[in-house]
Amino acid sequence: xxxxxxxxxxxxxxxxxxxxxxxxxxxxxxxxxxxxxxxxxxxxxxxxxxxxxxxxxxxxxxxxxxxxxxxxxxxxxxxxxxxxxxxxxxxxxxxxxxxxxxxxxxxxxxxxxxxxxxxxxxxxxxxxxxxxxxxxxxxxxxxxxxxxxxxxxxxxxxxxxxxxxxxxxxxxxxxxxxxxxxxxxxxxxxxxxxxxxxxxxxxxxxxxxxxxxxxxxxxxxxxxxxxxxxxxxxxxxxxxxxxxxxxxxxxxxxxxxxxxxxxxxxxxxxxxxxxxxxxxxxxxxxxxxxxxxxxxxxxxxxxxxxxxxxxxxxxxxxxxxxxxxxxxxxxxxxxxxxxxxxxxxxxxxxxxxxxxx
Amino acid sequence: xxxxxxxxxxxxxxxxxxxxxxxxxxxxxxxxxxxxxxxxxxxxxxxxxxxxxxxxxxxxxxxxxxxxxxxxxxxxxxxxxxxxxxxxxxxxxxxxxxxxxxxxxxxxxxxxxxxxxxxxxxxxxxxxxxxxxxxxxxxxxxxxxxxxxxxxxxxxxxxxxxxxxxxxxxxxxxxxxxxxxxxxxxxxxxxxxxxxxxxxxxxxxxxxxxxxxxxxxxxxxxxxxxxxxxxxxxxxxxxxxxxxxxxxxxxxxxxxxxxxxxxxxxxxxxxxxxxxxxxxxxxxxxxxxxxxxxxxxxxxxxxxxxxxxxxxxxxxxxxxxxxxxxxxxxxxxxxxxxxxxxxxxxxxxxxxxxxxx
Numbered sequence: 016x017x018x019x020x021x022x023x024x025x026x027x028x029x030x031x032x033x034x035x036x037x038x039x040x041x042x043x044x045x046x047x048x049x050x051x052x053x054x055x056x057x058x059x060x061x062x063x064x065x066x067x068x069x070x071x072x073x074x075x076x077x078x079x080x081x082x083x084x085x086x087x088x089x090x091x092x093x094x095x096x097x098x099x100x101x102x103x104x105x106x107x108x109x110x111x112x113x114x115x116x117x118x119x120x121x122x123x124x125x126x127x128x129x130x131x132x133x134x135x136x137x138x139x140x141x142x143x144x145x146x147x148x149x150x151x152x153x154x155x156x157x158x159x160x161x162x163x164x165x166x167x168x169x170x171x172x173x174x175x176x177x178x179x180x181x182x183x184x185x186x187x188x189x190x191x192x193x194x195x196x197x198x199x200x201x202x203x204x205x206x207x208x209x210x211x212x213x214x215x216x217x218x219x220x221x222x223x224x225x226x227x228x229x230x231x232x233x234x235x236x237x238x239x240x241x242x243x244x245x246x247x248x249x250x251x252x253x254x255x256x257x258x259x260x261x262x263x264x265x266x267x268x269x270x271x272x273x274x275x276x277x278x279x280x281x282x283x284x285x286x287x288x289x290x291x292x293x294x295x296x297x298x299x300x301x302x303x304x305x306x307x308x309x310x311x312x313x314x315x316x317x318x319x320x321x322x323x324x325x326x327x328x329x330x331x332x333x334x335x336x337x338x339x340x341x342x343x344x345x346x347x348x349x350x351x352x353x354x355x356x357x358x359x360x361x362x363x364x365x366x367x368x369x370x371x372x
Numbered sequence: 373x374x375x376x377x378x379x380x381x382x383x384x385x386x387x388x389x390x391x392x393x394x395x396x397x398x399x400x401x402x403x404x405x406x407x408x409x410x411x412x413x414x415x416x417x418x419x420x421x422x423x424x425x426x427x428x429x430x431x432x433x434x435x436x437x438x439x440x441x442x443x444x445x446x447x448x449x450x451x452x453x454x455x456x457x458x459x460x461x462x463x464x465x466x467x468x469x470x471x472x473x474x475x476x477x478x479x480x481x482x483x484x485x486x487x488x489x490x491x492x493x494x495x496x497x498x499x500x501x502x503x504x505x506x507x508x509x510x511x512x513x514x515x516x517x518x519x520x521x522x523x524x525x526x527x528x529x530x531x532x533x534x535x536x537x538x539x540x541x542x543x544x545x546x547x548x549x550x551x552x553x554x555x556x557x558x559x560x561x562x563x564x565x566x567x568x569x570x571x572x573x574x575x576x577x578x579x580x581x582x583x584x585x586x587x588x589x590x591x592x593x594x595x596x597x598x599x600x601x602x603x604x605x606x607x608x609x610x611x612x613x614x615x616x617x618x619x620x621x622x623x624x625x626x627x628x629x630x631x632x633x634x635x636x637x638x639x640x641x642x643x644x645x646x647x648x649x650x651x652x653x654x655x656x657x658x659x660x661x662x663x664x665x666x667x668x669x670x671x672x673x674x675x676x677x678x679x680x681x682x683x684x685x686x687x688x689x690x691x692x693x694x695x696x697x698x699x700x701x702x703x704x705x706x707x708x709x710x711x712x713x714x715x716x717x718x719x720x721x722x723x724x725x726x727x728x729x
Binding site for chain 2 (some may be wrong): 192
């Protein structure tokens with residue numbers, strides 16, 4: 016399996032905010048083989064802190080993407096790209112601003128989920144894929160799956176928005192804002208200018224700790240940590256959060272944290288019209304998945320999508336999977352997800368082959 | 373109504389950790405009049421960030437404590453004291469260490485919920501009250517109500533633990549730990565030595581922001597803020613959190629935050645034996661209240677208390693009030709709480725008068 020990260024440079028990308036980024040790098044990986052009909056390509060979109068490395072060792076969705084897995088790379092050609100604004104090869108605030116020769120920092124323009132998807136569309140064009148079999152992703156990846164279906168309905172046969180929403184609630188915005196405030200409260204953040212010095216590790220670690228709590232459930236935390244002590248004055252859960260928080264600093268850029276959470280918070284599909292109207296002329300098939308214990312992206316948010324799709328007689332399957340892992344379920348609850356995704360992709364592929372691409 | 377904060381100095385207080393604090397100040401307020409039988413005294417215990425000022429203008433429970441209110445000061449003599457480790461008049465890490473002549477800072481000994489209650493007991497002795505009619509409190513105040521019933525069953529006729537638990541879950545500890553980490557990540561914290569300079573305002577504000585999210589519910593945040601914008605690039609909810617976070621800095625000491633959250637996290641009634649055993653010989657009456665939308669102190673935690681009490685045939689009433697405000701409900705959902713508390717206190721008072729004190 017190919018696990019090299021490739022990078023393609025595009026001349027420019029026009030952003031929703033009006034700014035044109037030029038040039039724009041897009042880091043991506045592919046797994047499996049594109050068939051001659053180019054009809055077996057699946058884009059998996061990563062969540063907030065993910066990157067292009069979805070499959071293989073250390074891949075964020077390696078339990079779902081690979082030979083014989085839910086996204087079966089023996090059958091499908093799977094693509095994953097680091098999002099715009101990221102810090103893992105795709106252009107973001109840590110990239111060099113060609114005008115100044117220095118990292119962008121907070122001078123980087125605001126990016127949106129739609130911008131991320133527009134860059135992915137350029138990548139799909141670049142790879143010569145006329146139509147994606149599917150776009151799938153959890154959390155922020157699910158927002159991208161929704162955006163693909165709405166922005167490019169003719170370019171994607173199926174969308175799999177998982178553990179996601181069409182717009183963040185006040186609570187979701189609030190948790191992101193706390194993370195942003197923690198970063199900006201760190202003097203090392205220095206208004207985003209830290210690329211030649213010590214990064215705001217403490218602020219970023221605190222932000223990540225908040226995140227981790229929201230990704231788990233009360234029940235999964237009880238099972239994993241309970242009130243067990245690590246030492247006489249430290250609970251296991253405290254030690255875990257600190258470890259995960261500071262480990263995150265090694266692989267993530269604080270400014271990307273600010274830009275990407277902002278993109279998530281500002282995303283609001285309903286601003287362009289009611290969901291019913293947006294889904295009116297969409298032939299894309301949907302598989303919507305939520306998880307019972309996910310309190311960060313509660314099931315009612317998935318149900319809103321499903322209800323709107325059903326009201327327009329769209330082809331939609333919905334499962335609310337019983338899982339204890341909270342929002343993390345989409346990453347760790349593999350067994351049922353695998354069966355459901357495999358079946359859905361298989362039938363989509365067969366129908367796509369009949370209908371032609 | 374008397375709203376002067378008084379302070380009483382005790383010679384010493386022996387702490388669970390083995391250290392003896394000497395002397396110890398205890399700041400308190402009283403409302404209403406102690407009857408000649410001294411049988412109408414109620415202690416209300418404040419939550420994490422509260423203080424002795426429960427009633428009157430700006431009082432944290434002014435909607436529940438006052439003439440004609442749930443804790444009716446026309447009938448009862450209500451006492452509220454700032455907790456040990458606090459920063460509003462009672463001895464805490466910001467107090468002067470008599471040995472050094474400087475503020476304690478992190479040299480202040482670890483305090484526990486039991487220590488807080490032992491100091492309150494000294495206050496009640498000082499006020500010449502042989503037996504409290506009731507001890508009531510929400511959140512950490514509820515822990516104190518439980519502790520009173522277990523530690524001094526003969527000194528309290530009734531306990532009203534509200535929106536509370538006998539021990540923090542991993543999730544509750546985790547949220548507190550994030551707050552502590554945010555404070556300690558602030559260079560201005562300076563290992564707790566900041567009393568002669570700039571306090572760790574940014575860290576404390578971030579800690580408070582996390583707290584506020586956990587005090588509200590998804591639904592109440594939607595109702596209060598939704599996705600409304602404050603300005604073109606700021607949501608109302610972001611503005612609110614920042615405002616509340618930085619406002620908190622003016623009235624709260626960061627080291628007290630560390631010590632008091634640690635006291636809450638380390639509290640575990642079940643470490644002394646099963647709840648069933650602890651409640652075995654308790655004649656104290658209980659009114660346990662939880663709120664349906666409180667996800668920080670979920671109803672199942674109150675139900676654990678109720679089940680244990682019922683298994684020992686203790687006198688316990690339990691209500692799970694339908695309220696949308698999350699954990700804040702105990703502070704803001706006044707209407708039903710007032711009726712329930714009034715009825716419970718009335719019958720306790722009448723029975724106490726019959727039984728004699």
